[in-house]
Amino acid sequence: MKLPPGQLKIDDFPRFGLGGRAPSVPAAPRIEICGVLDEPVTLPVSELATMPRRKLTADFHCVSGWTATDLQWEGVAFADVYDAVLRPRLAPELAVTHVVLEGLDGYRSVAWLEDLLDPAVLVADRLDGRPLDSDHGAPVRLVSPAQYGYVSTKHLARIELHTSEPRIRYHPDRRSNLRLQMVKPHPRARVAREERHRYLPGRLVRPLYHRLIQQVRTRNAAAPG
Secondary structure, three states: OOOOOOOEEEOOOOOOOOOOOOOOOOOOOEEEEEEOOOOOEEEEHHHHHHOOOEEEEEEEEOOOOEEEEEEEEEEEEHHHHHHHHHHHHOOOOOOOOEEEEEEOOOOEEEEEHHHHOOOOOEEEEEEOOEEOOHHHOOOOEEEOOOEOHHHOOOOEEEEEEEOOOOOOOOOOOHHHHHHHHHHOEOOOOEHHHOOOEOOOOHHHHHHHHHHHHHHHHHHHHHOOO
16 A cells, blocks of 8 residues: 555554643533634534434544554534535625634644535544544544644534634643644645645655654653543
8 A cells, every 4th residue: 555755554543632631521512613604603513413424434644654544434524514504604705715623622723625625524423433532532523534634633622714814823732832833734734745844845844743743642652541
């Protein structure tokens, strides 16, 4: 199997992120949708069960250079959520271009809407035939196989719609946010084009990412919970 540029296959699917305990899941989880909508709307996670379901077998590519292969995801296409819940609430003159995705842990990513409308992008609630666990994003998470993992926000709790690229704080923790701001994540994060860094070619920043994410993986492995 040929992997994308700069990626190496691993045999497991490790917990990834910025360390610490996974967030507590509310008894009745929901996704807040806001931004350029006239009024914010709340989507109970339970309502996803009433929407068309999809299964997807895909690889997961971490920006640090590892790839977990043949993961089996289940959930609802982001495009279906957008068409059913978001699009009808938008004023006709608004052209949404970017989406900010926030998890229960406070981590935030930003993506181009056109990338999220790819049919392979899911709001997923199951992995390899089982409900998502805390390590991999319970109760629901984004899964965007064509993009590096930092776009695929875990524990999805908030979706913000924007008509231009927003400036965002990636994480509520000051140190973690500074680290991410210094890394300069690419706004498209397309794996096939090795879009790791906003300004530098992907091949040049591979060593930096390898060192940085190895530190994070070591800390995550030692973290309780």
